[in-house]
Amino acid sequence: MNLGLLVLRLVCGLLIAGHGVQKVSHHLGGAGLEGGTREFREDGFRGGSLTALAAGGGQIGSGLLLAAGLLTPLAATGAIGVMTVALTVKWRHGLWVQNDGYEYPLFLIATAASLAATGPGKWSADRLLGLPPQSAWWLAVALVVGAGAGLLTRLLLHRAAPAAE
Numbered sequence: 001m002n003l004g005l006l007v008l009r010l011v012c013g014l015l016i017a018g019h020g021v022q023k024v025s026h027h028l029g030g031a032g033l034e035g036g037t038r039e040f041r042e043d044g045f046r047g048g049s050l051t052a053l054a055a056g057g058g059q060i061g062s063g064l065l066l067a068a069g070l071l072t073p074l075a076a077t078g079a080i081g082v083m084t085v086a087l088t089v090k091w092r093h094g095l096w097v098q099n100d101g102y103e104y105p106l107f108l109i110a111t112a113a114s115l116a117a118t119g120p121g122k123w124s125a126d127r128l129l130g131l132p133p134q135s136a137w138w139l140a141v142a143l144v145v146g147a148g149a150g151l152l153t154r155l156l157l158h159r160a161a162p163a164a165e
Contacts, residue, residue: 005121006069012111013067016079020059023052043089045157058082066115069124071131073138076116077146083108084150088158109147116142 022030023039030036036052045051062078065071083105090102097103119134120126126134 002121002123005115005118006123008111009069009115009120009124010067012079012108012115013063013065013075015063016083016108016112017060017063017067020056020061020063020082023056023059044159046159047157051157055082055085062112066112069120069126070129072120072124072126073116073134073142076112076138077142077149079112080109080116080142080146081149081153083112084147085153088150088154112146113139113143 018028021028023036024030024033026032031038033049033052033056036056037049040051040055041048047054058078059082062075062082065075066079086105087102087109090100090105093100093102095101095103095106116134117136117139119138
């Protein structure tokens with residue numbers, strides 16, 4: 001079980017962190033902060049480069065914490081939050097990723113939620129630091145706070161579509 005949790009943490013966490021790096025830099029095929037800013041504007045968000053920096057920083061931070069198994073409930077909550085925003089952007093395209101759908105953010109949300117429920121496993125920074133094992137109730141906290149923060153972000157930062165004439 002510990003090996004499975006390690007693999008799950010590394011894959012999920014590093015993918016989320018990598019996605020954040022792409023939003024704010026030219027590394028990993030990213031279009032730099034300019035490209036991240038443009039992406040958010042095209043998706044209807046306010047805030048310009050500050051929004052891109054916050055999203056990218058949130059993805060990098062929560063992803064690296066998840067990968068390390070450090071402060072796992074907090075990391076899972078952050079990952080669920082940023083991926084909830086991504087899910088809302090992709091929602092109109094349906095589920096499947098080949099149609100630019102929300103399949104990928106949903107999978108990352110489910111993975112982060114699973115880690116919130118199980119904890120990071122024996123081979124983690126949480127265990128190395130002697131942090132107490134997680135309780136399954138962290139799943140509810142991570143889902144409610146993470147998804148709530150993501151939905152609130154969408155509500156506060158997304159512009160209404162222009163009215164049709």
